[in-house]
Amino acid sequence: MTSDLKDKPPSRLQIWKLASRPHTLTASISPVLAGYALTLHYCLCLDGVRGGECQVDKTAIGWMAVQFAMFAGMIQIGTNLHNDYADFVKGADTDQRIGQARATQKGWLTPYETCRGCVICLTLAFFIGILCLIPSSESCYDINSTFWERHDPIMIFVVISSLFNAVAYTGGPFPLGYIHPSLGTISIGYSGLGDLFVFLYFGIVATMGVPYLYLTKVKCLDVIDAFYDHHGGDSTAIQLLQVQSLRQTFVPSIPIGFLATAIIVVNNLRDRHTDINAGKKTVAVRFGETFARAEYFFLVVFSYGFCFYLALLENEFLSLLPLLSIPMAMTQLKAVAFGGKDGQDLNDHVGGTAKVQMVYCILLSIGLILSRKSII
Secondary structure (H helix, E strand, O other), rough: OOOHHHOOOOHHHHHHHHHHHHHHHHHHHHHHHHHHHHHHEEOOOOOOOOOEEOOOHHHHHHHHHHHHHHHHHHHHHHHHHHHHHHHHHHHHOOOOOOOOOOEEEEEOOOHHHHHHHHHHHHHOOOOOOHHOOOEEEHHHHOOOOHHHEOOOHHHHHHHHHHHHHHHHHHOOOOOOHHHHHHHHHHHOOOOOHHHHHHHHHHHHHHHHHHHHHHHHHHOOOOHHHHHHHHHOOOOOOHHHHHHHHHHHHHHHHHHHHHHHHHHHHHHHHHHHHHHHHOOOOOHHHHHHHHHHHHHHHHHHHHHHHHHHHHHHHHOOHHHHHHHHHHHHHHHHHHHHHOOOOOOOHHHHHHHHHHOOOOOOHHHHHHHHHHOOOOOO
């Protein structure tokens, strides 16, 4: 095979597929699936119980899950495209790159083309947010209501911060530097905060998004007023049940966030040598290889430990279903935490860890749906 044939670029469709990294979507979609199951599991039965079964609006919950998954997916792809651009511009992606090929680094896409793709994805995410996620249900306010009663301030923060983080994750001169010169140096990933960002947004926010939307849009819960009334001693019983339901969705979001973070830990462990040259101070760069491998071990093992906690908390052994994915997790642990694999040998374990998270979320969702109950 000649060198020219080896270097022949893929088709345009394949190039954009490579740049957008659709295989990473499991990290953003799987938590939303778990959030859908959590909404069904902790249903409130405010419309009554028929035949011993809790009655909820499954159509509304399903549609909210689809909307939130679309938003999360667009944020994920937009982040990937901007990362492809910014890592090339900042010198993190060079000919010495040991990870999977990047479209901008290979010259298959110009930096402008990659940025344009990023802007399109984030624009779509913005419109999904302002049209579907931020507005409150018309049944939850009257004609004389204020802007904040018609638009959820918490979802406004989630949408705006997600859009900002998509660009700030890698940072760079475009587009932050065009807003203000000082913003051009902002980078979550380069400052070592990437692990925290992934835990919060691909764990807590992605998992609790659907339960929150259902409670605030369908059941008309004003979360801020409910917490205020609760601490002031003037909360209604229904509000207390709703707040309790939302709190209960927080605990399962923690192990999901741990597994999402484990994905980025493998990625940063693999790239730490080139990241040092580019000034990218990830956790693996700041604290070293041993710490990164120990962090991976902690994140994966504690994710499965939470299954026992959930089972004891609710006296519901279907919460142990995610343990069926332990054989998959052990394969990754042996290679990353104990096996000493490094460099290109870790490529398969980035995707392997993502598959562990996906199967974990699917099994957790099955357990939650099969054991769904009312907290009324």
